[in-house]
Amino acid sequence: MTNNMNTTRTWLRRTMALSLLSGLAIAVLNLSVTPSQAADNANLEPLALKLPAPAFKGTPKDVDVGPNVEPLSDKPRPPMMVPPGLKNLAPGSKLTSSDKNATSDILARITDGDKDASDQSIIFLRKGTQWVQMDLGSPQEIFAVVIWHAHNMAKVYRDVIVQVADDADFIENVRTVFNNDADNSSGLGVGTQREYFETHEGKLIDAKGVKARYIRFYSKGSTESALNEYTEVEVYGRPAK
Numbered sequence: 259m260t261n262n263m264n265t266t267r268t269w270l271r272r273t274m275a276l277s278l279l280s281g282l283a284i285a286v287l288n289l290s291v292t293p294s295q296a297a298d299n300a301n302l303e304p305l306a307l308k309l310p311a312p313a314f315k316g317t318p319k320d321v322d323v324g325p326n327v328e329p330l331s332d333k334p335r336p337p338m339m340v341p342p343g344l345k346n347l348a349p350g351s352k353l354t355s356s357d358k359n360a361t362s363d364i365l366a367r368i369t370d371g372d373k374d375a376s377d378q379s380i381i382f383l384r385k386g387t388q389w390v391q392m393d394l395g396s397p398q399e400i401f402a403v404v405i406w407h408a409h410n411m412a413k414v415y416r417d418v419i420v421q422v423a424d425d426a427d428f429i430e431n432v433r434t435v436f437n438n439d440a441d442n443s444s445g446l447g448v449g450t451q452r453e454y455f456e457t458h459e460g461k462l463i464d465a466k467g468v469k470a471r472y473i474r475f476y477s478k479g480s481t482e483s484a485l486n487e488y489t490e491v492e493v494y495g496r497p498a499k
């Protein structure tokens with residue numbers, strides 16, 4: 259009888275300890291993922307991108323790129339997982355630029371869907387640090403940004419910086435989504451992301467659902483030229499709640 263009671267007590271203690279532990283584990287998990295995020299994560303789908311044809315293959319040997327450049331991969335990029343129902347918001351946006359010679363007709367080609375590597379598909383902005391800005395019209399939740407500067411040859415763009423803000427002058431609530439300006443030569447802060455080769459896949463940036471109405475894309479020439487080129491920019495998001 260006593261033996262049986264002792265066994266039952268031990269079993270009870272173990273069961274209580276186990277349930278305490280699993281409760282703790284659930285509590286720890288809940289700290290990093292809220293219930294709504296968990297529901298969102300379960301519904302994620304691969305972001306579908308329409309890529310242009312590649313214009314070159316392999317890493318060129320004659321480009322001096324330095325140590326901060328991601329090596330070119332010969333495999334297709336793994337898809338980014340995003341919430342369902344996102345749209346490319348770029349075609350409906352209002353475009354402006356630090357280069358006042360870039361008229362709205364010229365800038366419109368950044369969002370016209372033409373991502374070819376041919377010269378006719380590329381627009382040029384003057385040299386130095388220049389930006390293109392998109393006004394999305396209202397606050398949006400932005401999950402992915404894809405930039406094609408120019409993929410007519412393997413080149414590396416300098417000081418690629420993507421920022422979002424609540425106002426057109428980039429004073430209110432400015433947040434940096436991407437920055438690979440390691441020496442801060444563009445003066446927006448030291449970037450910790452790596453430089454990369456321009457390819458037909460474009461540069462896919464995870465914007466993690468950041469909420470903003472305005473986006474700026476900075477660059478400061480490339481390994482090929484001091485000029486700044488743009489072929490296409492896509493911004494995937496949905497209206498902010």
Ligand SMILES: [Ca+2]
Binds near residue numbers: 379
């Ligand atoms: Ca275009």
Ligand SMILES: [Ca+2]
Binds near residue numbers: 416438442443444
């Ligand atoms: Ca730099």
